[in-house]
Amino acid sequence: EVQLVESGGGLVQPGGSLKISCAVSGLPFSNYWMSWVRQAPGKGLEWVANIKQDGSEKFYVESVRGRFIISRDNAKNSIYLQMNSLRAEDTAVYYCSNWGSYAFDLWGQGTMVTVSS
Amino acid sequence: QTVVTQEPSVSVSPGGTVTLTCGFDSGSVSTTSYPSWYQQTPGQPPRTLIFNTNRRPSGVPDRFSGSILENKAALTITGAQADDECHYYCVLYMGDGNWMFGGGTTLTVV
Numbered sequence: 413e414v415q416l417v418e419s420g421g422g423l424v425q426p427g428g429s430l431k432i433s434c435a436v437s438g439l440p441f442s443n444y445w446m447s448w449v450r451q452a453p454g455k456g457l458e459w460v461a462n463i464k465q466d467g468s469e470k471f472y473v474e475s476v477r478g479r480f481i482i483s484r485d486n487a488k489n490s491i492y493l494q495m496n497s498l499r500a501e502d503t504a505v506y507y508c509s510n511w512g513s514y515a516f517d518l519w520g521q522g523t524m525v526t527v528s529s
Numbered sequence: 530q531t532v533v534t535q536e537p538s539v540s541v542s543p544g545g546t547v548t549l550t551c552g553f554d555s556g557s558v559s560t561t562s563y564p565s566w567y568q569q570t571p572g573q574p575p576r577t578l579i580f581n582t583n584r585r586p587s588g589v590p591d592r593f594s595g596s597i598l599e600n601k602a603a604l605t606i607t608g609a610q611a612d613d614e615c616h617y618y619c620v621l622y623m624g625d626g627n628w629m630f631g632g633g634t635t636l637t638v639v
Binding site: 471 | 630
């Protein structure tokens with residue numbers, strides 16, 4: 413059974429930092445691009461970032477470029493999102509997904525990040 | 530900045546057929562926009578329905594189909610069922626490694 417399990421969400425003050433993780437099992441992790449997608453409360457989905465199989469290419473939505481860093485550890489079958497200079501508008505459920513054939517494939521349950529004082 | 534557009538809400542009768550669309554506010558969608566479609570019920574993660582315009586992941590019923598219609602990506606649901614009532618999102622490739630979701634369509638089966 414394939415599982416993607418996000419963790420590390422929580423409450424953080426504006427301007428603060430947080431690192432969330434996604435552990436993947438049941439699929440050949442190092443064969444896949446991986447993604448982060450977020451969803452603000454009551455709002456739609458927003459693509460955040462993608463990372464290539466070996467970590468050599470990374471892409472970000474403009475609103476997080478320069479503040480967020482996506483990374484991966486293929487030995488641990490995990491991806492990460494380091495989020496810096498957090499803003500209220502970054503409050504969302506963050507989902508990880510494996511990426512294949514130009515689309516998101518399987519999804520985790522998400523981890524909630526709340527930016528508030 | 531180019532925006533991906535979807536109908537905010539659409540309704541269909543049980544057993545009926547409905548088509549949801551996904552376009553650019555300026556410009557045409559083509560297969561190189563690599564449209565994909567996702568279904569989401571409240572409180573749950575999305576589920577992938579269609580990728581690469583018209584391909585279905587294993588386990589997705591064939592009453593869900595994708596296409597390009599009149600310069601937009603389209604998701605057609607045939608034989609609509611009560612549990613099809615939820616939110617549907619599309620994603621399009623914007624170039625330079627960037628992807629954008631549409632605002633989503635709320636489908637009502639009534």
